[in-house]
Amino acid sequence: MNARRLLGIAVAGVLLAAGSAQAIIKVDVRMSDLYAKASQVLIGQVAAVKGTALTVKVTSSAKGSPPGPAIQVDLGSVAAADVAPGQPAVVLVGRAKGAAVHLADRWFQADAVSPTSFRLTREEGVTVSFPGRTATLARLMLDYQVGKAHFLQAVEHNVIGGGFKVLKVGPAPALLASADVNGDGKDEVLIGYADRVQLADVSGDAVVDLTAARGLAGASGDGAVFGDANGDGRPDLLLGSRWYENTGAAFAATGGPVALPPVGERLATALDDVTGDKKPDLLVLLASGDVQVYAGPAWQKVSTKSLWQGGEPAIAAHFSRDWGADREMCVMVVTRRQATRYALDGSEPPATFERLAGRSESYKPEADGLAAVFAMPIDINGDGLLDYIILRENQGGPMLVNRGYGMFMDNPDAAGHWQPSGRGRGPWPPYGRYTPTTKFVAADVYGDKFDDLVVATDKGDLVVKSNTPFPPHP
């Protein structure tokens, strides 16, 4: 690997400390180390650009005392053409004469010519250590200053490595969804068929059928979305176009049908308040790239916004505030070639794989394509932030493990053991058996916060594969 240095710390992409039982993937330059090593961390705003000379107004300091109200940065021959007044800048000053500068959403190495003057010497671009944008780095540094940064810098490589069991449900499942419907901390599973649904507790050795007890006998619909529609903390259910309110004891059909586009035209549907009235709204992403907002509780369409037009068709998409740099509502969209995060409020430009996870040595979807066939949100490490598995055609698949601050670690082959040609194929049933209509969902079946994997096959096997956490690494 081509090791380089920021503040005297080698930069070489991701290191994989291999080993079968305990393997971790970690960034080689931890931002916490960079913060600790810096003598000063200056945060500023580009005030003026004159040729290659920048004046940066120092707006705050995340470490050390600012050398003055402004600093000068000479772009030199590595000039960033897109540097413009108003942009944020972060300068980490080393203890020797080195500095690292984040500007125009990229890393640069620099020489400290004087306490108030820096000269860029080399571009490092979008690194794996910190692939995010400059404004986000400023926030991370300020969070380090007050000791409240939660920024993941190493992840477990082996996931969903626990035992499995095979339970019996009906054949030909049309949908699979999960939620903790009874508030006991364990997720139940909803399996939909052509003309009915089945609500199941799958935590034990056999399916405990809750369908009738929970008021869903006779209910059916082509699409299920769990979400808290009335803000009482209990997940309600949008089944087809009908709401079923979770009263605590059971689900009860409520209100008339919601006029949504057909399930087949929807890439993703979610509940969140995006109108700002503290009442949940329905968000619908269409295959065309349009996002529609239906304001609750009347579910009237109040806005439509185009996120993209044309291009490769999307295979999967999922809404979450967990994807964003600042908890803004985002949608992750996967095509065969790329994973792209869109912020619904347009607060940042669309972010592709490189901006999400950095320029990976192991895998370059921009060049190679993802060969993605499926994607699924899952909290793989029990930290409350959703991670994202992308299943590739016969090649395992990358997992984007959420580091916080809108960045991810690329676990390049996390889904390998799902795959007919993958490692660890073992005896577990989806191996070699799943088809394009097999349903997958993440569910915290055992209530330990680590989402397990639930798979419903065409012939009616419901496979529960435990995501038993590995012991902490020393």
Ligand SMILES: [Ca+2]
């Ligand atoms: Ca439950």
Ligand SMILES: [Ca+2]
């Ligand atoms: Ca509710």
Ligand SMILES: [Ca+2]
């Ligand atoms: Ca609202």
Ligand SMILES: [Ca+2]
């Ligand atoms: Ca997580």
